[in-house]
Amino acid sequence: MSAWLFAGSVFMIFFAYFGYPLSLKLIRPRHAPVQKMSILPSVTFIIAAYNEEKRIGQKLEDTLALDYPQDSFQVVVASDGSTDGTADIVRTFEDRGVEFLEMPGRSGKERAQKAALERARGEIVVFSDVATVLEPHGIRAIVANFADPSVGCVSSEDRLLARDGKPCGEGAYVRYEMWVRRVESSVHSVVGLSGSFFAARKEVCRDFSGEMQSDFRMLLSAVALGYRGVSDPKVLGYYQDIADPDKELSRKIRTVVRGLTVFFENRRFLNPFRYGLFSYQLLGHKLCRWLVPFFLVVAFGANLVLALSSFFFCLLFVGQAAFYGIAAAEHVRKVPFGHSLLRIPGYFVTVNIAIALAWKLYWSGHRIVMWTSSER
Known part of the structure; x- marks a missing residue:
């Protein structure tokens, strides 16, 4: 069961970020380019x-x-x-x-x-x-x-x-x-x-x-x-x-709560018989991305259980721990790492923490209409 949970969660995380855009090319291999032209409407x-x-x-x-x-x-x-x-x-x-x-x-x-x-x-x-x-x-x-x-x-x-x-x-x-x-x-x-x-x-x-x-x-x-x-x-x-990195999390939470509000108020667009490919896109790009924090938690927990009896899964767990460790270190230092690759874990974790907190706010009935723009 742990192996299936781990594999399924990793697959969904991969799909949300890379599988979805790649699948679009397979579903609709023929491009639909925009016919642009120099026009001057009001x-x-x-x-x-x-x-x-x-x-x-x-x-x-x-x-x-x-x-x-x-x-x-x-x-x-x-x-x-x-x-x-x-x-x-x-x-x-x-x-x-x-x-x-x-x-x-x-x-x-x-x-x-x-x-x-x-x-x-x-x-x-x-x-x-x-x-x-x-x-x-x-x-x-x-x-x-x-x-x-x-x-x-x-x-x-x-x-x-x-x-x-x-x-x-x-x-x-x-x-x-x-x-x-x-x-x-x-x-x-x-x-x-x-x-x-x-x-x-x-x-x-x-x-x-x-x-x-x-x-x-x-x-x-x-x-x-x-x-x-x-x-x-x-x-x-x-x-x-953003000028103040400490406000980055609250900005992302606000963005996701507002996105969830629009998504669930417009569930009719999930009907593929009426909206065709767009319904798949809405699920793949929006909902799957917003579910990633939960897949990350399941993958981490399942990996921990599997690491107790498998050297291969132990290595994977060490890799996960190192990834989150880098993110935590950047947060504690309050100063971004010099190398761009080392900055990615921190941003990735911040995004997914924000999504998880946004789900909590949304299901508690919280809605956001007014806010003060972040200083940039």
């Missing part, structure tokens, strides 16, 4: 901000400098009850065409975005976080995907900028996640968007929820209308890693 650019006086000015300068026809480019900033100087700074940009919407009190990022959508005039709506830096051609590049009538929403690819200039554990994970999205885009649809920079057709936004994670929920709205979501490697969003 665009509404939405920024939701809360107490961003340190960064909102530069964000708006960069936004207004983007290479896109100004007569087709609407910029809307929604302040989610900011109590600092954010509102005053944004108002100085109103004579340059920026539209400002001040929410009377804090209600959450998605509610601010929903309020901004009521002012949107563009055929394409682009959402971007204050902390995310775009390339000058970013808007032209992202809207080019909408020349393909099958595309309902488009995700940027994330580029993490480490503060010390060295690769970090999160950076390696981000590169892996972007690879998975490229695989998904090449065969059908992604199952999530980069919340820091993504775009959607105006009609996809009509079902926008002010209560749920907008990037994940937006993708599901597109699929419900018969569209697909894609990730474009030529559309990049740059952001720095």
Whole structure:
């Protein structure tokens, strides 16, 4: 029994991270490339901000400098009850065409975005976080995907900028996640968007929820209308890693709780008779990944039992213990290891601890609509 538990858990861990994307190529070997074309539809650019006086000015300068026809480019900033100087700074940009919407009190990022959508005039709506830096051609590049009538929403690819200039554990994970999205885009649809920079057709936004994670929920709205979501490697969003590493765990917990909320509120997408390959993708990419912490615990326990009577399993157990030991050492030191390979165990363990804690919060009825963005 222990051997079967160990083998099954290891298989599911491998499947969640590598088996799933590889299986997509086997299930759908023929690629479904995006038919991109240079087009210039009207665009509404939405920024939701809360107490961003340190960064909102530069964000708006960069936004207004983007290479896109100004007569087709609407910029809307929604302040989610900011109590600092954010509102005053944004108002100085109103004579340059920026539209400002001040929410009377804090209600959450998605509610601010929903309020901004009521002012949107563009055929394409682009959402971007204050902390995310775009390339000058970013808007032209992202809207080019909408020349393909099958595309309902488009995700940027994330580029993490480490503060010390060295690769970090999160950076390696981000590169892996972007690879998975490229695989998904090449065969059908992604199952999530980069919340820091993504775009959607105006009609996809009509079902926008002010209560749920907008990037994940937006993708599901597109699929419900018969569209697909894609990730474009030529559309990049740059952001720095979190200034305070101690807050990394809470950020990940928040992200997963919000993802679980959207997933279970939209269980109908698990019906393969209606949504076909996308249902498999939702299970493979989302649910299987969120179950990894439990498979890790089972694999560790089963390996411990097997190690008592097998030299081979004893070696495997030592390997597991060393992996977790490296992660623990980095946590105790409070300083990332110099070599990028040594940083991966710490990030991997942090992610899965966050997922496990998120499950606990979700099943206890906890939901997250409001939060303060992590300082980067």
